[in-house]
Amino acid sequence: MNTVVLLLTRDLRVHDHPALAASCANAERVVPLFVADPALTVPDNRRRFLLESLQDLRDGLRRRGGDLLVRSGDPVAEAVRTAREVGAEGIALTADVSGYAARRQERLARACARERLALKLFPGVTIVPAGEVTPSTGGDHYKVFTPYWRAWQSRRWRGTVATPRKVHLPDGVTGDDPRTVLGDAKSESPHPMSGGESEALRRVRNWRTKAAAYADRHDDLPGDATSRLSPYLHFGCLSPLALATTDGMPEAYLRQLCWRDFYHQLLAAFPKLGTQAFRPGAQEQWHDDPEALQAWQAGETGVPIVDAGMKQLAAEGWMHNRARLVTASYLTKTLGLDWRDGAAWYNRLLIDADVANNYGNWQWVAGTGTDTKPYRRFSPDRQAERFDPDGEYVRRWTGTGGQPARP
Ligand SMILES: Cc1cc2nc3c(=O)[nH]c(=O)nc-3n(C[C@H](O)[C@H](O)[C@H](O)COP(=O)(O)OP(=O)(O)OC[C@H]3O[C@@H](n4cnc5c(N)ncnc54)[C@H](O)[C@@H]3O)c2cc1C
Numbered sequence: 001m002n003t004v005v006l007l008l009t010r011d012l013r014v015h016d017h018p019a020l021a022a023s024c025a026n027a028e029r030v031v032p033l034f035v036a037d038p039a040l041t042v043p044d045n046r047r048r049f050l051l052e053s054l055q056d057l058r059d060g061l062r063r064r065g066g067d068l069l070v071r072s073g074d075p076v077a078e079a080v081r082t083a084r085e086v087g088a089e090g091i092a093l094t095a096d097v098s099g100y101a102a103r104r105q106e107r108l109a110r111a112c113a114r115e116r117l118a119l120k121l122f123p124g125v126t127i128v129p130a131g132e133v134t135p136s137t138g139g140d141h142y143k144v145f146t147p148y149w150r151a152w153q154s155r156r157w158r159g160t161v162a163t164p165r166k167v168h169l170p171d172g173v174t175g176d177d178p179r180t181v182l183g184d185a186k187s188e189s190p191h192p193m194s195g196g197e198s199e200a201l202r203r204v205r206n207w208r209t210k211a212a213a214y215a216d217r218h219d220d221l222p223g224d225a226t227s228r229l230s231p232y233l234h235f236g237c238l239s240p241l242a243l244a245t246t247d248g249m250p251e252a253y254l255r256q257l258c259w260r261d262f263y264h265q266l267l268a269a270f271p272k273l274g275t276q277a278f279r280p281g282a283q284e285q286w287h288d289d290p291e292a293l294q295a296w297q298a299g300e301t302g303v304p305i306v307d308a309g310m311k312q313l314a315a316e317g318w319m320h321n322r323a324r325l326v327t328a329s330y331l332t333k334t335l336g337l338d339w340r341d342g343a344a345w346y347n348r349l350l351i352d353a354d355v356a357n358n359y360g361n362w363q364w365v366a367g368t369g370t371d372t373k374p375y376r377r378f379s380p381d382r383q384a385e386r387f388d389p390d391g392e393y394v395r396r397w398t399g400t401g402g403q404p405a406r407p
Pocket of ligand 1: 218226227228230231233234256257258259260261263319320322325328346353354355357358359361362365
């Protein structure tokens, strides 16, 4: 093939990028394209991270002789239009799993068929593609984590692919500053992580020296001893497979990456994960209490560990997993408020907010999802005793003069 348009979505990297690597290997010219889709609401925290990630990706492509085109509009229409403009014979895309992504892929397939363009889909969003491991007892997905974890571990993973040395653009095609489409995005949170593949890879190098302690320390709230790589995984600045196959990643850490794959295969099979209870027959009788919801959002419930978590979310656009469990359990099981409202607030602030992981986890905590003990409730006092025994995490986020953790 002579020319391929590479439509980028949340695969904003050049390392271990199967669609980019195959396009560079099989076509003489490659046109990387990102389309800001007005149908997708991107809150400010993620918008700023996205902007930084696109700027860094553009730098990475330019270092290899290529560039990044940035447009706004319907990604299907823009990809086809760009293909026509540059005289491409095909479009390459990393497959994704949400209902919206699946419909986008179907529309793109139809548009490509009409325009006589070849469409090629590639893996890369998860380690094991959704639907590749299925229960021997039947069904197209796993509903319970532990059997999925066993099947996932025994599955042969694809090999990581090399970063292309050169990306050749067609003559006369030039890239765009992502700010022309995204503006000067400002984050809502004052202390966010910075976006981009370069930052992701720097963090992975740092994480390698700490990962061995993960099993013992991942629940230590003040210790802040998790990898903080979730925003990079969400935007694809980091390949989950490259991360999982980095030397020194302990099993306890791979298990968490497996949870990510687990929720992706769940979402692929149950696209209504964000709106409907996953567990058949789940009782959903939520109270309506706007004041209690607002106090929870503001970190003003009066329960220190809950308030600390919510303040961390507001300050960083990220929250420790243990605090996510405690704050979500408090909202749903103590206050009896709807998990959808909690998930919506997380979705507004979390840089890593992700249809699969956010709703999958919220449903797990609310007891409407995949937890095999749906009536489990995390007592805030007990959780604080176990995971913040000296009250350091609470002081950091609710005390006067507390400093945000800067990894
Ligand atoms: C109510 C609730 C909502 C959540 N919403 C999100 C979300 O929108 N996006 C998101 O990425 N994670 C979400 N999580 C999962 C988890 O809290 C975060 O992935 C984790 O805190 C990110 O920090 P880290 O990168 O330091 O994680 P680490 O502990 O270092 O784990 C490494 C990676 O494994 C994955 N992972 C870890 N735990 C989980 C999990 N329980 N489910 C799925 N993947 C996991 C993440 O990609 C994470 O980056 C949610 C958890 C809860 C309880």
